[in-house]
Amino acid sequence: MSEPQTSIKPHDAARQALVEHRSRQLLDAAARLMERDGSEAVSMQALAAEAGVSVGLIYRYFGSKDDVLLAVITDVLGAFSTTVPEAVEEAGEDPVRRLAAAFAAYCRVIDSHRHAAVLTYRESKSLDEAGRDRIKRLEVETSEPLRAAVRDGVEAGKLVAADPDLVAYNLLLLAHAWALKHWYFEQTRTLDSYIRDQLALALRAILADGLGDAYADLLSVGR
Amino acid sequence: MSEPQTSIKPHDAARQALVEHRSRQLLDAAARLMERDGSEAVSMQALAAEAGVSVGLIYRYFGSKDDVLLAVITDVLGAFSTTVPEAVEEAGEDPVRRLAAAFAAYCRVIDSHRHAAVLTYRESKSLDEAGRDRIKRLEVETSEPLRAAVRDGVEAGKLVAADPDLVAYNLLLLAHAWALKHWYFEQTRTLDSYIRDQLALALRAILADGLGDAYADLLSVGR
Amino acid sequence: MSEPQTSIKPHDAARQALVEHRSRQLLDAAARLMERDGSEAVSMQALAAEAGVSVGLIYRYFGSKDDVLLAVITDVLGAFSTTVPEAVEEAGEDPVRRLAAAFAAYCRVIDSHRHAAVLTYRESKSLDEAGRDRIKRLEVETSEPLRAAVRDGVEAGKLVAADPDLVAYNLLLLAHAWALKHWYFEQTRTLDSYIRDQLALALRAILADGLGDAYADLLSVGR
């Protein structure tokens, strides 16, 4: 960011690769740890042990524990910004199908980073104002595919939503809820049935009249 | 031994009142602290300072820090179990109106205990298995009015919901979301508009055909 | 001690009786507590609870926790100064039999105050210099019957001891050892067999030549 980039020396490339590798190694270890022991239990020494590096090394790649936390969260949010748009594209042109695909992709990312996802909800003193703001901005940004799909649907006359942003944000929340209230939903649902049922419910509220048949597959419920 | 035991000593009543008063004092202080500095700030010393008592005194009323946290959460959940049913009763017989009243009441309780409500989402090592289980049970229990209203509505033919429990739980989540994502919603909404819009959106998904006019007031959106 | 004693008013007698009763009540409770939970576990609140009085009351009878400890120890040592001489008197004129009786009495008192006896060995910061000195003086004093018996025996030509004081003090130590190393001795011995065997062993070292037959009963070992 503040590094001079006038000419990329081969040395720099190697360094860059190492930084990449170490960061990934640490981020994965952190995620693994949170998954295993809960996100509270991640001390820097535990993280070092899990990643198989020394404590000191962490500080070479992340300025502080906050930075690690921030990076873990950013990492998840980053997963959204690549995975979700991909899924949307694959869904084709239809805004309703795109919306469905976006929500499903959202839920799947959440599912594979369950504990990291919950982190977003920790209003920790550790994360300073700047960090929190960045996360909030990122979260809003990554929800953009959902928002766009809803808007497109409305414009195309296939969806009816007085407040497209609210609809989109609710879907985001329900995706998060899969992680937040996993203890509740897992009693009666699989990830797939969760996605299907929530989607069906949401569409019922916003699908334009007469389109029920066209999207019957998305409106079906139960197993 | 040499004490007269003819009747319940007035002393006991006084003691009971003191216990009540101290507990309230501490719980309120804890809530205040979370409101002001974030829920991380609830150290025992900070709590003591905020409540204007000594650290040792806290331990006369709560066995440990866990107990305090548990009590704060229980306190909020307790507020649901008195406020929500009252609101539902006042709403009359109609299940749709009862549902609306329940959701509104939920949101209002959340709003007045915003930071304590967020506590439920903290998977802290502090709360042990038993404590977490108790909270989960309580949460499910307190969501019962919502569930009952949805079920009644379905039975009365006024609502159409393939999975009433999911509908009810989603409403619960959206009520919580007012606290969890307050930073987001407060940019564009007041509590009242939040309640109105979320309710309208939810009803659109489940209101039986042809009842739109009867509940037009609940379906209106915007400011 | 520093109270004026010019005339004993009936009121004073009553007060005196109460003081006596309360002290006994507290001392017994303390002993009970030490017996049950180990002498470390005796907090003032635990003592109050065990004695069935309030914390504050303890401070009316004992100036501090140290005082209570001191009193408990003094209490045990006091038991020696009444019980042991009595036992010695009952044993008759013979110094050897008096010695045997003294040792047995010592052991029995120790046995019935096992945990309190161990207290003497705690070099606690709690007990100040004055307290420690007082205990040491008392201990030396209460061992006097043993010492006297040994000296008499030597004078009477029935015992041979280059250092009567050492002999007497060793016996005192062995009596204490019944409490200190109870976990060891209880594996193979009862109190009675402990007394008998230790006495037999000690007498072998000091009994004058040719008296073995006269005290054959004291020299027998085993069960």
Next chain:
Amino acid sequence: MSEPQTSIKPHDAARQALVEHRSRQLLDAAARLMERDGSEAVSMQALAAEAGVSVGLIYRYFGSKDDVLLAVITDVLGAFSTTVPEAVEEAGEDPVRRLAAAFAAYCRVIDSHRHAAVLTYRESKSLDEAGRDRIKRLEVETSEPLRAAVRDGVEAGKLVAADPDLVAYNLLLLAHAWALKHWYFEQTRTLDSYIRDQLALALRAILADGLGDAYADLLSVGR
């Protein structure tokens, strides 16, 4: 992973040495503290200050305060298991001389770890069941040389003891007594005279008839 594993890294040796050094440093500091201020003074902060290290560092070498205490005690008991057998060997073949040497060695170890030795007698809540058991076992084990010497003496016909274990354990106790009742013995004795007199007294009880002349040097008393 990328580390060469051809041989044991010299690094490990250095680490081992550091661990050794730190443990010794801390154990010595603990002993010094007990010596100076009494065994109550061993708070973790006091220990850190005395050892000239930080509080946190202690926890790198000992898991808890219990561990430190246990290690201090184990340390003394360890001194027995090396020093005493050596002294016994140097004493030659004769079981009586071996016994004398063992007792003297015992007393000398006790003398140089006086306050730590007293620790064994503290039935602290800190030491848990496992710790106490371990100490008890160690203590019994380290008294083995004494026991062996007595048994050998009996077998060789040089000692007469109905209960060799009791004789040995008493000698152990008397060695401890030098620490426990140092305030008493130091009034009239040096360590050397203590050893001599106690040994003489003990031998009188168990030396076989007619051997008084052979061991006259061990039976002499006084200064």
Next chain:
DNA sequence: GATGAATGAGGCTTCATTCAT
């Protein structure tokens, strides 16, 4: 006399962070 609520210093332990090697 008696109570017990209240205090707060002090003890144990954890863990983010630094720095010499």
Next chain:
DNA sequence: GATGAATGAAGCCTCATTCAT
């Protein structure tokens, strides 16, 4: 680049002691 020993502030909790009632 990497290590991990070392630091020390901060958190939780206990308990001897006081004092208003």
